[in-house]
Amino acid sequence: MQVPAQFDYEVATSVEEAIELLQRHGPEARLLAGGHSLIPMMKLRLAFPEVLIDIHELDGDLRFVREDDGTLRVGALARHKDLLESPVVRERYTLLADAEKFIADPLVRNMGTVGGSFAHADPSEDLPAAFVALGAEVVVRGPNGERTIAVEDLATGPFETAIEPDEILTEARVPRAPHGSSYFKVERRAGDYASAALGVALWMNEEEIEDARIGMCGVGSTTLRAREAEEVLRGQKPDEELYKRAAERAAQECDPPDDARGTPEYKRDLVRVLVVRAMEQAVSRARGGTEDRTADGR
Amino acid sequence: MRIQVNVNGEMREADVEPRLLLVHFIRDTLGLTGTHWGCDTSNCGACTVHLDGEPVKSCTVLAVRANGHEVTTIEGVTPGADLSLLQQGFREEHGLQCGFCTPGMIMTATALLERTPRPTEDEIREAISGNLCRCTGYQYIIKSIEWAAKHGAPTRVEVMP
Numbered sequence: 200m201q202v203p204a205q206f207d208y209e210v211a212t213s214v215e216e217a218i219e220l221l222q223r224h225g226p227e228a229r230l231l232a233g234g235h236s237l238i239p240m241m242k243l244r245l246a247f248p249e250v251l252i253d254i255h256e257l258d259g260d261l262r263f264v265r266e267d268d269g270t271l272r273v274g275a276l277a278r279h280k281d282l283l284e285s286p287v288v289r290e291r292y293t294l295l296a297d298a299e300k301f302i303a304d305p306l307v308r309n310m311g312t313v314g315g316s317f318a319h320a321d322p323s324e325d326l327p328a329a330f331v332a333l334g335a336e337v338v339v340r341g342p343n344g345e346r347t348i349a350v351e352d353l354a355t356g357p358f359e360t361a362i363e364p365d366e367i368l369t370e371a372r373v374p375r376a377p378h379g380s381s382y383f384k385v386e387r388r389a390g391d392y393a394s395a396a397l398g399v400a401l402w403m404n405e406e407e408i409e410d411a412r413i414g415m416c417g418v419g420s421t422t423l424r425a426r427e428a429e430e431v432l433r434g435q436k437p438d439e440e441l442y443k444r445a446a447e448r449a450a451q452e453c454d455p456p457d458d459a460r461g462t463p464e465y466k467r468d469l470v471r472v473l474v475v476r477a478m479e480q481a482v483s484r485a486r487g488g489t490e491d492r493t494a495d496g497r
Numbered sequence: 498m499r500i501q502v503n504v505n506g507e508m509r510e511a512d513v514e515p516r517l518l519l520v521h522f523i524r525d526t527l528g529l530t531g532t533h534w535g536c537d538t539s540n541c542g543a544c545t546v547h548l549d550g551e552p553v554k555s556c557t558v559l560a561v562r563a564n565g566h567e568v569t570t571i572e573g574v575t576p577g578a579d580l581s582l583l584q585q586g587f588r589e590e591h592g593l594q595c596g597f598c599t600p601g602m603i604m605t606a607t608a609l610l611e612r613t614p615r616p617t618e619d620e621i622r623e624a625i626s627g628n629l630c631r632c633t634g635y636q637y638i639i640k641s642i643e644w645a646a647k648h649g650a651p652t653r654v655e656v657m658p
Contacts, residue, residue: 200521201538202516204516205514206516207515208498208559210564231562234559234562238559242537242538251515253559253562303627304542305552305605305624306545306554306627307554307627309553310548310553310557390626390627
C-alpha cells in the first residue's frame with residue numbers, strides 16, 4: 200500500500216490566510232491544490248512536506264478562465280478540464296487545448312490544476328511549455344504584495360521555481376492572443392509525459408511571420424524557450440525550408456536527458472520533426488484553416 | 498482530524514489521519530468495498546468515485562479533502578437490489594469478465610451519460626481513457642455504455658421498467 204508519510208494538514212479559506220499559513224509553517228510547508236502531482240510524489244517519498252496547506256476552498260477566487268481586455272486570465276485553481284472546455288481557449292489560444300488533450304486522462308484533468316502544473320515545475324509538464332509559447336506570465340502573491348514572473352523564468356531547475364516559500368501563485372496571464380498556434384507531442388503511451396513536446400504561437404501579417412514563439416518540454420532540465428529558432432522565423436515568409444531551418448536551431452537549443460523516454464539524439468530528432476508539424480498547423484490556423492492534423496501529427 | 502462527508506446521500510463522520518486516502522476511507526473506514534483499490538498510482542481508475550459530481554481517482558485524493566463535500570460510490574448508483582441501466586448494459590453486452598475495473602468504469606460512464614446522454618463512440622472512448630481493463634478489452638465496455646445510452650440512461654437510481 201502506498202500512503203504518504205505523516206504531515207499536518209491545514210485548510211486555507213482565503214489567499215491571505217494561505218500566505219499567513221505559509222509564513223507560519225516555513226519552507227517545509229507545501230500548498231495542496233489538485234494534488235495529482237504532489238500526492239503521488241509523497242507516496243513515493245520523493246516529496247515529504249511537513250505541512251500541507253489545502254487551498255481547494257479558494258475555488259471561488261482562483262478558479263476561472265476568461266478574457267479581460269484582450270488578456271487571457273487563467274486562475275491557479277482552474278482545472279485542466281476547464282482549459283480544455285473553454286470556448287475562448289479553443290478558439291483563440293488553441294495550443295492550450297491541443298496540449299490539454301495530451302495531459303493524463305479525463306479523470307486526472309478533473310482534479311489537476313493549472314497553477315499546480317506551473318508550481319510543480321516538472322521539466323516534462325506540457326502546460327508551461329504551451330504558456331511559454333504564448334509569452335505568458337504568472338502572478339504570485341506574498342506578504343509584500345503581488346509580483347509577476349515570466350513563465351519562461353519560472354522554473355529554476357527540475358521541480359524548482361522562482362516562487363518564494365511564502366508566496367502563492369494566483370493566476371497566469373497571456374497578454375495577447377496569437378493569430379495561429381499549435382502544440383505537438385510524442386509520448387510513449389496515451390497520457391504519458393512527453394518524450395518531446397512543443398508549442399508554437401505565431402503573429403502574422405498578410406505575407407510574413409511578424410513574431411513567433413516556441414516553448415518546449417521534456418528536452419531539458421526545465422521548460423525551454425527556443426529563442427534562436429524564433430529568430431530564424433521572425434520577419435520571414437512561411438515555407439517548408441524556413442520551418443526546417445528553425446527546427447534545426449530548436450534541436451540544437453535543447454539539452455534532452457537520456458532516460459527511459461529516449462536518448463538525447465532521438466529527442467532532438469523529435470524536435471526537428473515537431474517544429475515543422477507545429478509550424479504547418481499554426482500557419483494554417485493563422486490563415487483561417489480549420490483542418491487539423493491528428494494530435495500526434497500523422 | 499474529524500471529517501464529515503456526504504457519502505451516497507448519507508452524512509458519515511470519522512476521525513482520520515490527514516494522510517488517509519479517500520479510497521481507504523471509503524473501503525476500510527466506511528466498509529464500502531465496491532470501490533476497488535487497484536494500481537495506487539492514478540493510472541488504472543478502478544478507484545473512481547464522484548467528488549461533488551465529478552469522477553475522480555480516489556487513490557490520489559486525501560480523505561480530508563472530501564470534508565464537507567459529496568462523494569458518490571458504486572453503491573450510490575446501484576438502486577437497491579436492482580441494477581442501474583448502465584449496469585444492465587454491462588450485463589447485456591458482456592461488458593465485464595473479472596469485474597475488477599467495472600465499478601470504476603460504471604462511475605466514469607455514469608458521469609459521461611449525465612453530461613452527454615447520447616455520446617458518440619469517440620466520446621465514450623475518450624471518457625473511459627483513464628480506466629484500464631485487462632480482460633474483455635474495451636469493445637464490449639463501449640457496447641455496454643452504448644446499450645445504456647440507447648435505453649435511456651442517465652440516471653443514478655433509475656430502474657428499467
